[in-house]
Amino acid sequence: RMAGAPPSYCFVAFPPCSKDGLVVFGKNSARPRDEVQEVVYFAAADHDPGSKVECTYIEIEQVPKTHAVVLSRPSWLWGAEMGANEHGVCVANEAVVTREPASESEALLGMDLVRLGLERGATAKEALDVIVALLEEHGQGGNYYEDGSSCHTFQSAFLIVDRSEAWILETSGKYWAAEKITEGVKCICNQLSLTTKIDAEHPELRNYVRSQGWWNGDSDFNFSEVFSLADDHLACCSGRESLEKQGGDVSAQAMIDVLRDKDSGVCVDSESFLTTASIVSVLPQDPSFPCVHYFTGTPDPSRSVFKPFIFVDDVKSVPKVQSPSFGNDDPAKKIPRFQEKPDRRHELYKAHEWARSLLENDQDKGQKLMRIMLDLEKQGLEAMEDILTRTEVLDPAEVVDLFYDCVDTELKFFK
Secondary structure (H helix, E strand, C coil), rough: CCCCCCEEEEECCCCCCECCEEEEEEEEEEEEECCEEEEEEEEECCCCCEEEEECCCCCEEECCCEEEEEEEEECCCCCEEEEEEECEEEEEEEEEEECCCCCCCCCCCCHHHHHHHHHCCCHHHHHHHHHHHHHHHEEECCCCCCCCCCCCCCCCEEEEEEEEEEEEEECCCCCEEEEEEECCCCEEECCCCCCCCCCCCCCCHHHHHHCCCCCCCCCCCHHHHCCCCCCCCCCCCCCHHHHHHCCCCEEEEEEEEEHHCCCCCCCCCCEEEEEEEEEEEECCCCCCCCCCCEECCCCCCHCCCCCCECCCCCCCCCCCHHCCCCHHCCCCCCCCCCCCCCCCCCHHHHCCCCCCHHHCCCCHHHHHHHHHHHHHCCCCHHHHHHHHHCCCCHHHHHCCHHHHHHHHHHHHCCC
């Protein structure tokens, strides 16, 4: 059994730390080493009254309209580790351990709540309200891993960001607290981080912890101290220093560099866990500019390419970063679950496995390939920089194939 929550890292940087009036968001998703993540887009949709939506483990009421979303997700589940919607909202989650054991009974996963918040919230605050309302109604619980031999359960923390503000939301069962952020750099990882600055909370939160004997009501209410296991609430964020060192220049490139850093521990590559996918999003505070979301779709950002995606109508779908679908035959959907593990690798993932063996076995060829890949990434970053600094309005036709073409070019280099 994998002890402890997977050590993912999420970051957000606001002016004055980030450059040119941009909000920059990033996450490394640390998951079991062999798990495949896919990048999937779902268009905005209208739904009939009374319709339901099938999440990873349970079915809940659907809403009349869902926003367009792009998600990076472990391909066996419904939700997502991280993603964005067409309104410039980004959400990432962290598995956390609190003094309350997480429920094994199947409910909503933290990852389902990421997707539900994005589909239903047009601002960061709306997404937060959606997530806490669903927690209240359905609770969180169920296996976090595709593992038939044991149930790994966690509570959830979220980083919810839009063009003007971010919310850190931390939960234990249905209880929660949240802090609003509008400047500087923030990092969340697999431990609780909220202390005494709480800007919104579950109405019964303080009564509940008093009734449990975890807080006497006399001292300042400190969420991490009350809910963490003994001494677990340490400053976790080694990546924050590197972002703060950038002065006022945190850009997409600076965030990518932080996510690639193995020495700091932000880029996880350990016996049990690997950074299986990464995201960086750039949200201009001026709403006349588009948001740009970069996804790797492959493990280990230090050997992956961050590829840009921009929301426009009729954006071209990218089957080469989507895992095969097994429909109702999927072992994740049958009870008892996870009795076998199908091959979920998508085309880009397989190409990366080949590249990884090249890097390990033929240093010269591997290095050369890596240089080509980084050059490709740099071209993408420069093209996006151009879009975010020019005065004329973006023509959607220019970016409708953007992510598709980047994935395609990357695959060509591997061939």
